[in-house]
Amino acid sequence: MQTLLLRQMQKGQTGTIRAIKIGGELGRRIREMGLIPGAQITIHGRAPLNDPVAIRVMNGTLTLRNSEADYIQVEVQ
Template sequence: MLLSNAKIGSKVKVISLQSTGLLRRRMLDLGLIPGTQIEVIRQSPLGDPIAYGIKGAQIALRKEEAKHIKVDSME
Protein backbone atom coordinates (compact mmCIF):
# COMPACT_ATOMS: atom_id res chain seq x y z
CA MET A 1 0.00 0.00 0.00
CA LEU A 2 1.05 3.64 -0.21
CA LEU A 3 1.93 5.76 2.83
CA SER A 4 -0.79 8.23 1.84
CA ASN A 5 -3.38 5.46 2.47
CA ALA A 6 -2.13 4.48 5.95
CA LYS A 7 -4.56 5.16 8.80
CA ILE A 8 -3.84 7.52 11.71
CA GLY A 9 -2.24 5.58 14.57
CA SER A 10 -0.92 2.79 12.37
CA LYS A 11 2.69 1.66 12.10
CA VAL A 12 4.18 0.77 8.74
CA LYS A 13 7.54 -0.17 7.25
CA VAL A 14 9.00 1.34 4.08
CA ILE A 15 9.22 -1.12 1.19
CA SER A 16 10.39 1.22 -1.60
CA LEU A 17 10.40 4.78 -2.90
CA GLN A 18 8.62 5.37 -6.18
CA SER A 19 10.00 8.82 -6.89
CA THR A 20 12.95 10.32 -8.71
CA GLY A 21 15.02 13.47 -8.68
CA LEU A 22 14.80 16.02 -5.89
CA LEU A 23 11.80 14.38 -4.22
CA ARG A 24 13.65 11.06 -3.95
CA ARG A 25 16.72 12.85 -2.56
CA ARG A 26 14.57 14.62 0.07
CA MET A 27 12.96 11.33 1.12
CA LEU A 28 16.36 9.66 1.47
CA ASP A 29 17.68 12.65 3.47
CA LEU A 30 14.72 12.27 5.86
CA GLY A 31 15.74 8.65 6.46
CA LEU A 32 13.02 7.03 4.37
CA ILE A 33 14.94 4.01 3.20
CA PRO A 34 13.65 0.43 2.85
CA GLY A 35 13.07 -1.08 6.29
CA THR A 36 12.44 2.24 8.07
CA GLN A 37 9.53 2.13 10.52
CA ILE A 38 6.99 4.96 10.34
CA GLU A 39 4.16 5.81 12.73
CA VAL A 40 1.24 7.82 11.35
CA ILE A 41 0.72 10.38 14.13
CA ARG A 42 -1.89 12.97 13.18
CA GLN A 43 -3.60 14.77 10.34
CA SER A 44 -3.92 18.53 10.02
CA PRO A 45 -7.43 20.00 10.38
CA LEU A 46 -7.81 20.31 6.61
CA GLY A 47 -6.45 16.80 6.00
CA ASP A 48 -3.11 17.71 4.44
CA PRO A 49 -0.25 17.45 5.49
CA ILE A 50 0.01 14.47 7.82
CA ALA A 51 2.55 14.13 10.67
CA TYR A 52 4.69 10.99 10.74
CA GLY A 53 7.10 9.69 13.36
CA ILE A 54 10.35 8.61 11.76
CA LYS A 55 13.44 7.61 13.76
CA GLY A 56 12.44 9.67 16.80
CA ALA A 57 11.51 12.80 14.83
CA GLN A 58 8.18 14.09 13.59
CA ILE A 59 7.93 15.22 9.99
CA ALA A 60 5.01 16.42 7.92
CA LEU A 61 4.45 15.14 4.40
CA ARG A 62 1.76 16.13 1.98
CA LYS A 63 -0.35 13.37 0.44
CA GLU A 64 1.24 14.19 -2.91
CA GLU A 65 4.64 13.27 -1.42
CA ALA A 66 3.42 10.31 0.67
CA LYS A 67 1.87 8.60 -2.35
CA HIS A 68 5.39 7.94 -3.66
CA ILE A 69 6.31 5.77 -0.66
CA LYS A 70 5.31 2.10 -0.77
CA VAL A 71 4.85 0.62 2.72
CA ASP A 72 3.71 -2.56 4.43
CA SER A 73 1.65 -2.69 7.62
CA MET A 74 3.39 -3.80 10.80
CA GLU A 75 0.14 -4.72 12.55
Protein backbone atom coordinates in the same frame (compact mmCIF):
# COMPACT_ATOMS: atom_id res chain seq x y z
CA MET B 1 0.99 -8.25 5.53
CA GLN B 2 -0.61 -5.54 3.45
CA THR B 3 1.21 -2.92 1.35
CA LEU B 4 -0.26 0.59 1.16
CA LEU B 5 0.82 4.01 0.04
CA LEU B 6 1.76 6.17 3.00
CA ARG B 7 -1.13 8.48 2.09
CA GLN B 8 -3.63 5.63 2.71
CA MET B 9 -2.46 4.85 6.25
CA GLN B 10 -4.59 5.81 9.25
CA LYS B 11 -3.61 7.66 12.42
CA GLY B 12 -1.75 5.35 14.81
CA GLN B 13 -0.96 2.78 12.11
CA THR B 14 2.63 1.50 11.99
CA GLY B 15 4.58 0.03 9.11
CA THR B 16 7.90 -0.47 7.36
CA ILE B 17 8.84 1.46 4.24
CA ARG B 18 9.28 -0.97 1.34
CA ALA B 19 9.96 1.38 -1.59
CA ILE B 20 10.30 5.00 -2.65
CA LYS B 21 8.79 5.17 -6.13
CA ILE B 22 10.30 8.45 -7.33
CA GLY B 23 13.76 9.61 -8.31
CA GLY B 24 15.21 13.02 -8.99
CA GLU B 25 15.23 15.91 -6.54
CA LEU B 26 12.05 14.88 -4.70
CA GLY B 27 13.24 11.29 -4.26
CA ARG B 28 16.59 12.51 -2.93
CA ARG B 29 14.89 14.88 -0.48
CA ILE B 30 12.59 12.14 0.81
CA ARG B 31 15.55 9.79 1.39
CA GLU B 32 17.59 12.53 3.11
CA MET B 33 14.78 12.90 5.67
CA GLY B 34 15.38 9.27 6.69
CA LEU B 35 12.49 7.79 4.73
CA ILE B 36 14.38 4.85 3.28
CA PRO B 37 13.38 1.23 2.68
CA GLY B 38 13.43 -0.66 5.98
CA ALA B 39 12.63 2.39 8.15
CA GLN B 40 9.82 1.95 10.69
CA ILE B 41 7.16 4.70 10.62
CA THR B 42 4.00 5.53 12.54
CA ILE B 43 1.26 7.92 11.45
CA HIS B 44 1.23 10.56 14.18
CA GLY B 45 -1.62 12.72 12.89
CA ARG B 46 -3.21 14.58 10.02
CA ALA B 47 -4.25 18.16 9.41
CA PRO B 48 -8.02 18.87 9.35
CA LEU B 49 -8.24 18.39 5.56
CA ASN B 50 -5.93 15.31 5.71
CA ASP B 51 -2.99 17.20 4.18
CA PRO B 52 -0.24 17.20 5.38
CA VAL B 53 0.38 13.99 7.31
CA ALA B 54 2.68 13.88 10.37
CA ILE B 55 4.78 10.74 10.75
CA ARG B 56 7.19 9.45 13.39
CA VAL B 57 10.46 8.08 12.04
CA MET B 58 13.79 7.56 13.84
CA ASN B 59 12.54 9.24 17.07
CA GLY B 60 11.53 12.39 15.19
CA THR B 61 8.38 13.79 13.61
CA LEU B 62 8.15 14.80 9.96
CA THR B 63 5.31 16.19 7.89
CA LEU B 64 4.74 15.31 4.26
CA ARG B 65 2.24 16.54 1.73
CA ASN B 66 -0.05 13.88 0.33
CA SER B 67 1.51 14.48 -3.08
CA GLU B 68 4.85 13.35 -1.58
CA ALA B 69 3.32 10.50 0.46
CA ASP B 70 1.91 9.01 -2.76
CA TYR B 71 5.41 7.83 -3.74
CA ILE B 72 6.13 5.87 -0.52
CA GLN B 73 5.03 2.23 -0.27
CA VAL B 74 4.64 0.88 3.26
CA GLU B 75 4.08 -2.65 4.53
CA VAL B 76 1.64 -2.24 7.43
CA GLN B 77 1.58 -4.43 10.52
